[in-house]
Amino acid sequence: xxxxxxxxxxxxxxxxxxxxxxxxxxxxxxxxxxxxxxxxxxxxxxxxxxxxxxxxxxxxxxxxxxxxxxxxxxxxxxxxxxxxxxxxxxxxxxxxxxxxxxxxxxxxxxxxxxxxxxxxxxxxxxxxxxxxxxxxxxxxxxxxxxxxxxxxxxxxxxxxxxxxxxxxxxxxxxxxxxxxxxxxxxxxxxxxxxxxxxxxxxxxxxxxxxxxxxxxxxxxxxxxxxxxxxxxxxxxxxxxxxxxxxxxxxxxxxxxxxxxxxxxxxxxxxxxxxxxxxxxxxxxxxxxxxxxxxxxxxxxxxxxxxxxxxxxxxxxxxxxxxxxxxxxxxxxxxxxxxxxxxxxxxxxxxxxxxxxxxxxxxxxxxxxxxxxxxxxxxxxxxxxxxxxxxxxxxxxxxxxxxxxxxxxxxxxxxxxxxxxxxxxxxxxxxxxxxxxxxxxxxxxxxx
Amino acid sequence: xxxxxxxxxxxxxxxxxxxxxxxxxxxxxxxxxxxxxxxxxxxxxxxxxxxxxxxxxxxxxxxxxxxxxxxxxxxxxxxxxxxxxxxxxxxxxxxxxxxxxxxxxxxxxxxxxxxxxxxxxxxxxxxxxxxxxxxxxxxxxxxxxxxxxxxxxxxxxxxxxxxxxxxxxxxxxxxxxxxxxxxxxxxxxxxxxxxxxxxxxxxxxxxxxxxxxxxxxxxxxxxxx
Numbered sequence: 001x002x003x004x005x006x007x008x009x010x011x012x013x014x015x016x017x018x019x020x021x022x023x024x025x026x027x028x029x030x031x032x033x034x035x036x037x038x039x040x041x042x043x044x045x046x047x048x049x050x051x052x053x054x055x056x057x058x059x060x061x062x063x064x065x066x067x068x069x070x071x072x073x074x075x076x077x078x079x080x081x082x083x084x085x086x087x088x089x090x091x092x093x094x095x096x097x098x099x100x101x102x103x104x105x106x107x108x109x110x111x112x113x114x115x116x117x118x119x120x121x122x123x124x125x126x127x128x129x130x131x132x133x134x135x136x137x138x139x140x141x142x143x144x145x146x147x148x149x150x151x152x153x154x155x156x157x158x159x160x161x162x163x164x165x166x167x168x169x170x171x172x173x174x175x176x177x178x179x180x181x182x183x184x185x186x187x188x189x190x191x192x193x194x195x196x197x198x199x200x201x202x203x204x205x206x207x208x209x210x211x212x213x214x215x216x217x218x219x220x221x222x223x224x225x226x227x228x229x230x231x232x233x234x235x236x237x238x239x240x241x242x243x244x245x246x247x248x249x250x251x252x253x254x255x256x257x258x259x260x261x262x263x264x265x266x267x268x269x270x271x272x273x274x275x276x277x278x279x280x281x282x283x284x285x286x287x288x289x290x291x292x293x294x295x296x297x298x299x300x301x302x303x304x305x306x307x308x309x310x311x312x313x314x315x316x317x318x319x320x321x322x323x324x325x326x327x328x329x330x331x332x333x334x335x336x337x338x339x340x341x342x343x344x345x346x347x348x349x350x351x352x353x354x355x356x357x358x359x360x361x362x363x364x365x366x367x368x369x370x371x372x373x374x375x376x377x378x379x380x381x382x383x384x385x386x387x388x389x390x391x392x393x394x395x396x397x398x399x400x401x402x403x404x405x406x407x408x409x410x411x412x413x414x415x416x417x418x419x420x421x422x423x424x425x426x427x428x429x430x431x432x433x434x435x436x437x438x439x440x441x442x443x444x445x446x447x
Numbered sequence: 448x449x450x451x452x453x454x455x456x457x458x459x460x461x462x463x464x465x466x467x468x469x470x471x472x473x474x475x476x477x478x479x480x481x482x483x484x485x486x487x488x489x490x491x492x493x494x495x496x497x498x499x500x501x502x503x504x505x506x507x508x509x510x511x512x513x514x515x516x517x518x519x520x521x522x523x524x525x526x527x528x529x530x531x532x533x534x535x536x537x538x539x540x541x542x543x544x545x546x547x548x549x550x551x552x553x554x555x556x557x558x559x560x561x562x563x564x565x566x567x568x569x570x571x572x573x574x575x576x577x578x579x580x581x582x583x584x585x586x587x588x589x590x591x592x593x594x595x596x597x598x599x600x601x602x603x604x605x606x607x608x609x610x611x612x613x614x615x616x617x618x619x620x621x622x623x624x625x626x627x628x629x630x631x632x633x634x635x636x637x638x639x640x641x642x643x644x645x646x647x648x649x650x651x652x653x654x655x656x657x658x659x660x661x662x663x664x665x666x667x668x669x670x671x672x
Contacts, residue, residue: 226489
């Protein structure tokens with residue numbers, strides 16, 4: 001910055017923290033177009049997260065396990081409450097529901113390949129079950145969504161579990177929109193809609209209106225599938241205590257809790273950034289609901305929304321989760337937002353690592369698109385290999401932390417293995433502030 | 448005819464028995480007695496059998512039906528024939544909310560009235576109602592046909608796509624993007640066939656057709672409200 005010119009004294013120009021460059025840019029964009037921003041990718045603002053927690057490794061008061069030699073189990077069984085055939089997974093990291101339509105068929109195949117190699121499950125999404133995913137996913141969870149796009153009793157019978165989606169972390173209370181650009185002939189056929197028009201996904205289920213209805217709906221699904229398949233209920237992280245309580249009351253075998261860092265294929269930016277709670281704030285409340293009903297570990301809890309590393313996995317499990325699910329991280333592992341496509345991301349007005357206009361169908365990586373030419377760029381076999389590698393790394397990372405805490409199973413991690421770096425994280429996660437035995441709101445204590 | 452006492456034998460046994468019927472079963476006629484408003488009666492069927500339910504049913508009777516004919520000799524609770532794929536569900540009495548919701552195919556015939564949200568998100572099913580239907584019916588209806596011999600409640604066809612709605616009586620109000628459309632000869636022909644299939648004592652010429660203005664097909668800020 002050049003020195004002020006001689007003359008009258010002036011104040012140094014300072015960028016407003018409130019009206020920052022990104023905020024101003026969005027105001028200008030809105031003024032120019034008259035349309036709010038629609039995008040994918042989940043919340044981008046910095047939120048309290050697992051990074052705000054640390055593990056307390058063992059010293060004298062705790063006895064560690066040897067990091068590279070002693071066994072640390074990672075398996076998890078989901079759906080032990082009512083289902084005849086619970087899901088057995090080798091690792092507690094699953095692939096979250098992402099729709100065919102939002103993702104290409106090749107991407108769904110790669111998710112199935114990678115998850116099967118790693119010994120875990122994948123999940124369908126809005127748009128129905130594809131042969132690519134069923135054919136390559138050893139354990140496939142079939143989402144039962146408000147839109148019921150592609151809902152088919154034959155597919156219901158050939159899945160391994162059913163996930164009733166009530167809410168999504170990126171947009172609790174919100175529906176979806178698959179823009180017409182991505183409605184190919186195949187997507188249109190699967191969804192019973194004309195090609196090329198925007199497809200709206202409802203924000204609520206069409207044939208039930210509350211938890212009492214949901215209980216009956218679950219009974220219908222169980223009757224149709226001979227009570228064999230676990231029933232998951234997915235809720236957005238908004239009111240986790242009450243929603244978990246009601247999901248259990250309705251008969252869930254598994255509760256899937258998705259925080260606001262969770263991804264979405266397309267929704268309003270204002271929704272993604274301003275509705276819902278971070279997963280850090282949701283887990284202990286959901287666990288409290290399970291414990292209050294005597295259902296912790298009887299009804300399993302899967303948490304999702306910004307899970308990235310084995311440390312995140314271990315922290316979620318220490319807080320009481322049985323497993324985690326990844327969506328955005330899986331897409332990055334497959335190759336989305338890879339810097340090798342930087343020139344093309346630049347041409348789309350963005351950069352590798354920040355591309356989030358998945359709804360436009362122009363993904364240079366060929367993953368979040370239905371464009372036949374772009375899809376050719378993506379190799380499902382290689383994508384599956386990369387996802388398997390990533391899942392293995394996450395698991396190894398979680399195991400090495402668990403061993404340092406003296407645990408021979410990831411499920412033996414507990415809140416006492418954690419401390420919080422910030423007051424906010426301590427309050428939200430109900431984990432003591434580092435160096436203390438206190439967290440805000442702890443019963444019987446005051447600041 | 449095979450007879451099944453639901454009160455004595457239980458729902459699980461009923462659905463297990465009906466699911467066990469193969470496509471070439473010779474046990475094609477079934478009678479269910481003592482339904483007493485039970486939920487999930489005859490759900491997930493996938494064989495060309497005829498099931499007569501002697502009484503009224505609770506939620507989701509005939510849900511996700513394929514091939515079968517489910518005949519309810521009474522009234523039906525919420526969500527009757529939801530997500531039906533093919534076959535026929537026939538209700539002698541009235542139907543509660545969400546009748547035929549998200550149905551992909553087949554025919555739902557309601558000889559009485561249907562409550563709110565009839566045909567919500569329908570995706571190819573044909574719904575024929577002898578009486579009236581309630582508010583928000585055919586909300587986001589994608590394809591298929593709805594015939595209403597009586598009156599329709601508020602917000603008929605809100606946000607619908609390509610489903611065709613035929614109403615003989617009054618419509619209290621139309622939902623977003625739903626408009627009255629011309630009855631052309633092909634619609635008269637279609638409606639005549641539907642009325643005949645539904646056993647309706649009505650003439651196609653007495654009906655008005657409603658469909659999508661197609662202004663919500665692509666997101667446009669000028670259509671926001």
